[in-house]
Amino acid sequence: MLERFSTGASTYAGSIDHLIFLVAALVGFWLIVAEVSLFWLMYRYRHREGHSSQYVTGEEKHLTRWVTIPHFMVIFCDIVIIVPAILVWVNVKQTMPPAEQTVRIFSQQWAWSFQQPGADGILDTADDIRTVGELHVKVNTTYHFELMSRDVLHSFSVPMFRLKQDAVPGRTITGWFQATRPGNYDIQCTQMCGIGHGLMAARIIVETPEQHSAWIRRASNPALAAGVSLPADTDGSKLAEVRP
Amino acid sequence: MSSRSIANIRSVTGIPTARLVTWWIIASEIFIFGGLLVSYVMHRLAHPEWAIAAANTNTKAGAFNTFVLLTSSLFAVLAHQAADAENGKKAAKFLRLTSLGGAIFLIVKGFEWTHEIKEGFVLSSGGFWSFYYTVAGLHGLHVLAGLIIMLIIASDAAKNRDLPRVQCIGLYWHFVDIIWIFLFPLLYIAK
């Protein structure tokens, strides 16, 4: 259902979409039942001359079932929603499939910067690639991310991945994603972070393995990568000044 | 007061309105202090290093203040007893003794804080000190407020007016005392 509005581009996008569809179907049913009975009763029992209203206390057995039966059905529907909701949650937020790549995400007022391994595939080595405003990832690869903030709360959100996680200063929050579809997608900040909140855009670029290794080659070579990546020793506060 | 509303005189629950409202205020105070103390306890348990800062608090002063508040609570309840016996003069005397206790408490607190501030421990000296001054300060404000209200009530009670109020301010005072009973180990003893 959500596909109509926003294409899913990660492995768990489908399960979140299905959950949303399930919730929509169940609550849609109840919404229609309730609205239809409301409007029908309004029409059926409108004031007419010669008809007076009945005296019903609402404690009669044969009438209370019209409230108690829906009551139990609602409990049932709740359980039907709770179980898959928790399953999806556990899958997305609690369990982590083994990492094939790890990337570190820094948020600050008002930019996203990323640190990922260079050609050696290991984080925290000299050839790490640091980028601002652009995260290059390989398609069909499980990425773990370590999310950090340098100043205030931010929220790392990639709508197409159905991924969203707040960044809290002082904390490292880990998560994962696996992109399924090459292309360029929005990274939003969805937590109010000051006057530049609306400017805090970035792109996540999902590449095929060939494109990705080509990018790593280019990015590892500062001469080729002017403007795309920065030397590894640049600290975050200077990164902010690069972007307008 | 001649124009007390009927609403104020009625007592459907069986608890006089003034006392009921005192309980209600105590309940809301429990939440205010509770929120602060829950935050403090959580941080304190998570930060063993705060014990080092806590070692600088003056246990003797804290203990003396606890003694002062306990004693003033005794006077408060004696004032209530006197008020119940319709003895306004005696109630007023005990209320004044109670507020004297409150005043001693604040004075000791003042010396204590002056000393600590001179040693360089101020509100912004770190997590423990922030909580220490905030919690004790909030409590001190309650002592001050209670003290002032108590003196007003005492001057009324001396003229045998509004004696039921004696019990209400007493309830409040005992509550402030109980808060301190918990603050004492939290801020002074646990080191």
Added chain:
Amino acid sequence: MSSDPEAHIHHPNYVKIWVVLVVLLIVSVLGPLTGIRWLMLVMAFGIAFVKAYLVAKNFMHVNLEKRWVTYLLVTCLVFLGILFAGVAPDVMKHQGLRWENYAAKKAVESGSQASAKHE
């Protein structure tokens, strides 16, 4: 005003209660002298609860008040317990599933080191 039913009920001896409270206070102050940390903490907080109970019961006359006043006060404490239970997993711990509060860990570490130097 004197129509309060409890006005006629026999009241406890307030001075006696006060003596008990003061003795308890002295015991709790002496706690640190034992040098056993857990015993001191148990003593301090156990005694605090006993004292609070004594004051509430005998000075505030909670036991003579309508029963639901006690319920009201206990409910307040229960809600605070809920607050604690909901917040503690995030604030009291410095590490959990998929997150780590490195700033707090660092504060604990550097604080403890500073004390080691101090001593």
Added chain:
Amino acid sequence: MTTPATGAQAHLGSHGDEHAHHRQSFFHKYLWSTDHKMIAMQYLFTGAAMALIGGYLAYVFRMQLAFPGQNVPGYGLVTPGKYNSLVTMHGTIMIFWVAMPVLVAAFGNFLIPLMIGCDDMVFPRINRLSYQVFLLSAMVLLASFFVHNGAFGGAWTSYPPLSARGAYNLTPLGASLWLLAVALEFVAFLLGGINFVVTTMNGRAPGMRMWDIPLVVWMIVLASVLFMASVGPLIAGAVMLFFDQRLGTAFYDPGRGGDPLLWQHLFWFFGHPEVYVVLLPALGIVAEIITVFARKKLFGYRTVLYTTWATGILSFVVWAHHQFIAGIDPRMANVFTITTLLISVPITEMIFVYIATLYGGSIRFTTPMLWALSFIAEFLIGGVTGIFLGASGADIYFHDTYFVVAHFHYTFFPSAIIGMFAALAFWYPKMFGRMMNETLGKIHFWGTVVAFNVTFIPLFITGAAGDQRRIYSYALFPEQDKPGLQHLRELSTIGVIVLLAFQVFFLINFFWSLRHGKVAPENPWLSNTLEWTVPSPAPHGNFAEMPTVYRGPYEYSAPGRETDYWPQNQPISPLEEAAL
């Protein structure tokens, strides 16, 4: 305890007061009054004025969203910083200075003494103080628009560290004034709540048992209880935040041993029950209105009461669903998902009871009834869309999108705005002694409700398409910057403008009816509750003779009676007693 003699004395006293009242100066009559009805008016008019301000702010930022970067007529250019201030202040004002004063304070003050049959609140001067503190808080908040760098722009949730440091939010003074105003407002409502709760507990008319209290009174009392129990920790938290801002403490500063998540917990521990603080009075108002105009007894008074209690208690264990992705431990999210979805059970049951009340009725579609019915119809949408957000898995996507915005407007708008208009249309005769114009009222109703849906249904769609909240322009986000979504945003903006324009009908109706409306009889709607047994408008001291209550508030169309209503204070005649 009240002896008959003291009761009568006090009664005389209040009449003596009435005489004094006529001679009072404007200041004493309108600004320094301790009369609960006057204080209700003060709250009502202050709340309405704040609603206009809040509406204006909404207009400005909706215009910016529809036509980004263009001059907004009546405001000017909306910069990113200004945009943040606008949304922050809109949210803060609408919840704390409109919904609460109007629903809880204005109608609580007006209705409680009248409906439970006593002459005033138990502590009239605390009541006056409550309003004065509230007025002061409103002034402090409005003042923050005019200080250096303008009003606070860190969202109505005011999360630190953004709110804690001027270097981050760039509105240090605005942030502190915001916090001060909110704290004062809390104090005002704690003071007001004292009166609501204690008056209802202690001041009821003889004969009025727990089950005879009209639901709206119950609901306002429960709202006050919820408010008292939830706001305490946040007051403590606000003090801590204020110290962080002004005195250099580090309660929420992770760099110096604090924890920003603490504020979020304290805020939402208050924030979620707050939703019910606003909702419950509206539910009570609707209960009064649908029973009167369907001429029906409520379908299960006790059911409603039990479900309200259940909702109130459950509302304290669901707060972290606002923080699912805020960095809390993911295992806690599972607990809060379960509790959150469980809260749907009592609430749906309550709504079912309301719908079932119409069964077998004889429904008159007067203006108040239209508002009340539309409350149910609209609130249902708000309720069911909440399930998406309470289910943690789905919330990963929907969190902080416009879906959330649309959802809570579908709960708050029916409660605060529809509930307010319903109550005003219904109790206007008792407040001002004249009837409102039905035609104008119906035009206003249809315009408002249709425009409301035009405003917020598009936002469900843009939210589902990934529009995040609190963004002044989507120009930098190619996936959101699409013409289709932009058209929806424009549609929503048109909805807001129409919505605001239709309020003119209300204002005309309100002020015209004050002078020229039909003079209202004592009981224009043929209602049962006690406020309709006194003259319209209700006089000072309320009841010429203090009433005694004989039955519950919803005895409509009782069999074997000539009239289809049965006022609560009407003694049972010997004939009827025999019939029973």
